[in-house]
Amino acid sequence: MSSSVEDRGVTGGTRGKNEPWMRRVLYRETHSSRAAVSVAAAILVLVLAAYGVLESGVHAVGQPAWLIEPQVAAQRIVDLPAGISPLLLAAIGAVLAMLGLIFFLNGVLPGKRARHLLAGAPGEGLPAVVVDDEVIASSLARRARLAANVTPEQVMVVVSQRQVLVNVRPTSGIPVDQDRVLDAVRDELDQMLLEPAPVPRVNVTASGVIGA
Numbered sequence: 001m002s003s004s005v006e007d008r009g010v011t012g013g014t015r016g017k018n019e020p021w022m023r024r025v026l027y028r029e030t031h032s033s034r035a036a037v038s039v040a041a042a043i044l045v046l047v048l049a050a051y052g053v054l055e056s057g058v059h060a061v062g063q064p065a066w067l068i069e070p071q072v073a074a075q076r077i078v079d080l081p082a083g084i085s086p087l088l089l090a091a092i093g094a095v096l097a098m099l100g101l102i103f104f105l106n107g108v109l110p111g112k113r114a115r116h117l118l119a120g121a122p123g124e125g126l127p128a129v130v131v132d133d134e135v136i137a138s139s140l141a142r143r144a145r146l147a148a149n150v151t152p153e154q155v156m157v158v159v160s161q162r163q164v165l166v167n168v169r170p171t172s173g174i175p176v177d178q179d180r181v182l183d184a185v186r187d188e189l190d191q192m193l194l195e196p197a198p199v200p201r202v203n204v205t206a207s208g209v210i211g212a
Contacts, residue, residue, distance in 0.1 A: 032113050037106045112161055117195040133159040136192065140164060140185055144202070147184035148176045154209060164189065164200040172208040 118129040137157040170176040
């Protein structure tokens with residue numbers, strides 16, 4: 001669990017967050033990098049291109065092909081699905097479809113990390129703070145536990161980009177005021193001023209645990 005602070009501006013605060021370079025920094029901190037997928041795609045294309053050049057060069061000097069003649073490979077592709085078993089063809093298609101889906105999803109999905117930005121009130125001169133969702137969940141779990149008067153093991157908090165789900169298991173024979181827990185969680189979120197602001201939900205289970 002960790003948090004990172006980006007405050008390189010002289011004035012800092014809300015003005016610093018609106019600077020173009022600060023927006024880029026915050027974007028990198030809250031979104032996953034696509035560098036690995038891009039490098040993998042580039043290496044794959046480079047290997048295929050290098051192999052094609054190698055086979056073409058070997059064919060040009062009259063030497064036997066390393067794996068398959070370029071003309072033969074092209075003709076087999078044109079003749080598909082003839083000359084290949086349906087099972088192998090289905091397996092190749094599934095692998096290609098999976099690779100295409102991975103590259104497509106990496107290109108269109110936002111790739112957000114499990115982090116939130118602490119906005120801070122305008123004019124406060126606060127630095128830009130990026131906090132892991134685990135840290136936020138820990139703080140919310142503490143407030144929910146105090147409001148419900150239960151042990152830490154009886155509260156579980158799940159934080160996502162747009163929602164906070166608080167699950168509370170009450171102690172047998174001691175009811176839990178769901179509205180009180182929800183108000184406590186909302187108050188904690190209001191103090192955090194998260195961006196984007198998640199909507200809290202509290203779920204009190206029907207079955208309780210035996211108190212110590």
